[in-house]
Amino acid sequence: MIYPIIKFPDPVLMKPAEDVTVFDKELKQLVADMFESMYEAQGIGLAAPQINIAKRLCIIDLSFKKDPAQKIVLINPEIIENSGKQHEEEGCLSLPEIREKVNRAFQVKVRAQDVEGKWFEIEGTELLSRAFQHEIDHLNGILFIDHLSRLKRDLVLRRIRKMQKNGEW
Numbered sequence: 001m002i003y004p005i006i007k008f009p010d011p012v013l014m015k016p017a018e019d020v021t022v023f024d025k026e027l028k029q030l031v032a033d034m035f036e037s038m039y040e041a042q043g044i045g046l047a048a049p050q051i052n053i054a055k056r057l058c059i060i061d062l063s064f065k066k067d068p069a070q071k072i073v074l075i076n077p078e079i080i081e082n083s084g085k086q087h088e089e090e091g092c093l094s095l096p097e098i099r100e101k102v103n104r105a106f107q108v109k110v111r112a113q114d115v116e117g118k119w120f121e122i123e124g125t126e127l128l129s130r131a132f133q134h135e136i137d138h139l140n141g142i143l144f145i146d147h148l149s150r151l152k153r154d155l156v157l158r159r160i161r162k163m164q165k166n167g168e169w
């Protein structure tokens with residue numbers, strides 16, 4: 001099933017999500033539906049709050065369907081290590097049309113559970129590191145625009161308000 005993507009400023013995007021505690025068939029179905037919804041929306045990352053499910057679960061596929069080995073499911077993830085810096089452009093399915101450069105760690109190591117509840121660690125640099133940080137932020141109620149300077153963030157909010165007024169949001 002394809003879920004609609006929740007857009008800013010829906011409150012579900014601004015609050016911390018809850019731990020996943022049950023690893024059952026329903027969870028596997030939810031993960032499958034999240035991939036379907038993400039591909040439909042042309043995304044490479046999606047967090048459960050973006051489909052109105054306030055749970056600590058996110059998915060990433062930088063290959064966009066091309067390489068099944070690149071499908072990543074992170075349940076109850078935590079960043080346990082980070083190093084370096086990068087400053088690259090990001091976008092978000094919940095903030096269509098908005099793209100801004102964001103300060104991120106160059107490398108992160110994440111600890112998470114898989115769909116069976118088994119803990120694992122995964123590391124990423126560059127784009128994968130950005131995706132980890134962006135998606136895990138979603139689980140903490142943080143959006144990429146929250147990392148911008150006050151001035152830039154205000155400009156973005158103004159742009160969104162204008163689009164809302166014109167019925168383009």
Ligand SMILES: [Zn+2]
Nearest residue numbers: 091092093094
């Ligand atoms: Zn996002």
